[in-house]
Amino acid sequence: MLPDITTNSKMPNLKTTIFTIVNELARAHDAVNLSQGFPDFDASPELLSQVSKAMQSGHNQYAPMRGILSLRETIAATIENLHGHRYNPESEITITAGATQGIFTAISAFVKKGDEVIVLTPAYDSYIPAINLNGGVVVPVALSSEDFAMDIEGIKEAISPKTRMLIINTPHNPSGRIFSKNQMQLLQEVLRTTDIIVLSDEVYEHIVFDGKTHQSVAKFENLASRSIICSSFGKTFHVTGWKIGYCVGPKYLIDEFNKVHQYNVFCVNHPIQKGLNAYLQEATTYLNLGSFYQKKRDYFLKAIGPSRFKFAPSEGTFFQLLDYSAITDDLDLHFVERLIKQHKLASIPVSVFHANHLKNKYLRFCFAKSNETLDKAAAIINKI
Numbered sequence: 264m265l266p267d268i269t270t271n272s273k274m275p276n277l278k279t280t281i282f283t284i285v286n287e288l289a290r291a292h293d294a295v296n297l298s299q300g301f302p303d304f305d306a307s308p309e310l311l312s313q314v315s316k317a318m319q320s321g322h323n324q325y326a327p328m329r330g331i332l333s334l335r336e337t338i339a340a341t342i343e344n345l346h347g348h349r350y351n352p353e354s355e356i357t358i359t360a361g362a363t364q365g366i367f368t369a370i371s372a373f374v375k376k377g378d379e380v381i382v383l384t385p386a387y388d389s390y391i392p393a394i395n396l397n398g399g400v401v402v403p404v405a406l407s408s409e410d411f412a413m414d415i416e417g418i419k420e421a422i423s424p425k426t427r428m429l430i431i432n433t434p435h436n437p438s439g440r441i442f443s444k445n446q447m448q449l450l451q452e453v454l455r456t457t458d459i460i461v462l463s464d465e466v467y468e469h470i471v472f473d474g475k476t477h478q479s480v481a482k483f484e485n486l487a488s489r490s491i492i493c494s495s496f497g498k499t500f501h502v503t504g505w506k507i508g509y510c511v512g513p514k515y516l517i518d519e520f521n522k523v524h525q526y527n528v529f530c531v532n533h534p535i536q537k538g539l540n541a542y543l544q545e546a547t548t549y550l551n552l553g554s555f556y557q558k559k560r561d562y563f564l565k566a567i568g569p570s571r572f573k574f575a576p577s578e579g580t581f582f583q584l585l586d587y588s589a590i591t592d593d594l595d596l597h598f599v600e601r602l603i604k605q606h607k608l609a610s611i612p613v614s615v616f617h618a619n620h621l622k623n624k625y626l627r628f629c630f631a632k633s634n635e636t637l638d639k640a641a642a643i644i645n646k647i
């Protein structure tokens with residue numbers, strides 16, 4: 264007889280992620296897939312060629328634990344140019360295996376059993392399992408149901424002597440909203456007298472629309488000095504399958520981060536770091552990303568103009584929320600399933616991001632797709 268190991272699960276209530284479930288369902292029903300956030304077009308040939316050059320020229324063994332210094336120097340210069348804050352490339356930047364590993368590592372490095380972590384909901388789905396796995400206690404604070412702004416009073420009330428960390432995400436997945444400068448200043452004031460660490464998920468930092476500016480925590484001195492920022496090259500350079508990103512923060516936080524990083528991954532893909540560093544020397548590679556995706560957003564929104572879905576245009580990320588309250592009273596999980604099976608269109612139900620399950624009538628659509636895919640999706644959406 265096999266030993267009964269499963270009943271002793273560390274995560275008895277955790278199910279397979281929505282991205283796996285919806286992708287499998289979409290494949291089985293041959294649906295147009297605007298669910299998981301990834302582009303259906305390829306990366307720049309120049310980037311691919313730089314990575315392959317790095318492989319051909321022998322950069323195929325372990326990279327240094329923190330990542331190659333040249334890439335860390337380039338990241339430091341980029342952040343300084345954009346946000347006016349200097350991170351020391353020697354000690355304040357670590358290259359990670361995507362933002363997911365950065366987030367998991369940061370939570371593992373700082374959250375002890377019983378520590379409270381404030382999570383602004385709806386929240387990207389990897390935060391809460393990582394907190395739970397480390398014995399932390401999730402304290403959810405809902406973003407505004409109108410415009411997904413931070414509820415600064417709500418955050419203030421949620422803070423207790425046990426609060427160890429606050430996780431923020433701007434530009435925000437799934438809402439496509441960005442936090443304003445004023446909100447970030449208010450957050451800075453609320454935290455000023457506390458010892459709370461901020462984990463700032465900024466993976467969509469370069470995907471901001473309509474002339475708005477990404478408000479990185481790096482722009483706010485008293486936030487920067489208590490924050491770890493997680494970012495992802497996957498989002499910026501259309502290479503989500505490469506799983507490479509970085510974390511930056513003050514030395515005292517990155518030192519602790521590295522204690523975990525060195526044992527859960529040690530170092531990440533070496534030739535890709537080389538290739539990215541060469542490619543990043545030309546700033547237009549990321550500075551043009553906002554206008555590139557703004558065109559995609561506008562194309563998609565124009566195409567679904569006649570539909571019964573309601574929307575406020577996304578301000579950043581490559582996601583668009585569509586409000587289906589005029590179409591059905593279905594729960595979003597049921598509606599998503601029905602759309603895949605009957606209409607052959609896949610999207611993400613927002614309730615999986617721990618939004619209010621009852622009131623929530625939003626589906627999330629990814630517009631990082633070719634115009635042909637967007638046309639196909641719009642034709643379906645307009646008939647629903």
Ligand code: PMP
Binds near residue numbers: 300387
């Ligand atoms: N944070 C957010 C908000 C995301 O949308 C994603 C998406 N993929 C990640 C983190 C993880 O990024 P990566 O693929 O680099 O692990």
Ligand code: GLN
Binds near residue numbers: 280436
């Ligand atoms: N970040 C992407 C999204 O939100 C993909 C996440 C994943 O597959 N785990 O769609």
